Amino acid sequence: MTRQDKLAADFEAHRPYLHAIAFRVLGQHADADDAVQEAWLRLARTGGDGIEELRGWLTTVTGRICLDILRRRGVRGEQPLEPELWTALGDLGPDPEAEAVLADSVGLALYVVMDALTPAERVSFVLHDVFEMPFDAVAAVLGRSTAAAKMLASRARGRIRLGAPTADAHSAARGVVDAFLAAAGRGDLAGLLTLLAPEVELHRGPSVVRGADEVAAQATVGARRDAKGHPALVDGVPGVLITMGGRPFLLMAFTVEDGRITTIRTLSDPKRLAQIVPSWVT
Incomplete structure (x- = not known):
């Protein structure tokens, strides 16, 4: 096995984890696939040189790619999922089944509320509250201080809880x-x-x-x-x-x-x- 083959095999072992992060941040499988593929291209360009802990490196890179995608969405003026659904169904809007991150009432609605978050808030919330990344690692993804990362996650958490209907x-x-x-x-x-x-x-x-x-x-x-x-x-x-x-x-x-x-x-x-x-x- 060549060094490149070994690198590709190591990456494939982490692909499901990276896709899970990207999907929870971006909310669409196609965008998540693009983010993960871009992470692979960046890894391939480095050849793995200087990377001490591959999973952590890939998590940071994927988080930054997702952040860039969210920011580009804002520049292009893309609409969040909720208005698209209103157009299709009149009064029907999305709201997911609850995950252990918050409570039963959050569920499908998580994406509706998350669309109102800034890209940095959204990334900080997913990485810390969903994937339990330490705030210093989240800060590295965002290019912010640890204190700022904590504040962003706290603000996102508060908005999501306010937006979640009570059971x-x-x-x-x-x-x-x-x-x-x-x-x-x-x-x-x-x-x-x-x-x-x-x-x-x-x-x-x-x-x-x-x-x-x-x-x-x-x-x-x-x-x-x-x-x-x-x-x-x-x-x-x-x-x-x-x-x-x-x-x-x-x-x-x-x-x-x-x-x-x-x-x-x-x-x-x-x-x-x-x-x-x-x-x-x-």
Whole structure:
């Protein structure tokens, strides 16, 4: 094995870790792939000379690449994911399944809130709070002092917590949604009708199905035994991400009033789902 082959093999051993960092910072697999590939190119150019600890070196380089990508997004005026979803679904916006970083209520919404953070805040939060990097290492990535890195992460943490809806505010509505999903899974048409408002609307892209009878019939027909549901908050209302075979299949958001579902909005476009759903959900 040549020295270059050895370097490539060592890099491949760290690729999943680097991709996980890049994806959590950038929120899109394509951008994460680009960041990791750029990290490899930079490593290949060095030939590995002078690198004492490869994982740490690659983490720093990948973090800096992600920071540059976020800054370029701002220069190009790219829109965060939330407005794109509003365009597609009206009232439906993203909100991820919770990770242990904060609490159950943060979940898919993490990316919506993170889009409001500055690039430095976003990188500092992910590297320290998610990947437990020490602040001196985070500071090296950002080109800031350790104290500044701590402040950035604290500011990001505070914004994310303020932006995360509380679970208590949705507990009653969540119970209705859970009952709806259970009834749909059983094919329980009568049970579904008790949970749907008479004038309920099911929005699927440009089409709308109206009326409890029609929506209940659609729900029973669409139920799949191989589907797996992940509770989520979608733009502040209870929702569920349906996956099949480990892949995002359908995102649903429910409006519940007086104990009955009045509106269901869905997103099933694979490309949009791939953009907004974090890889750790499935």
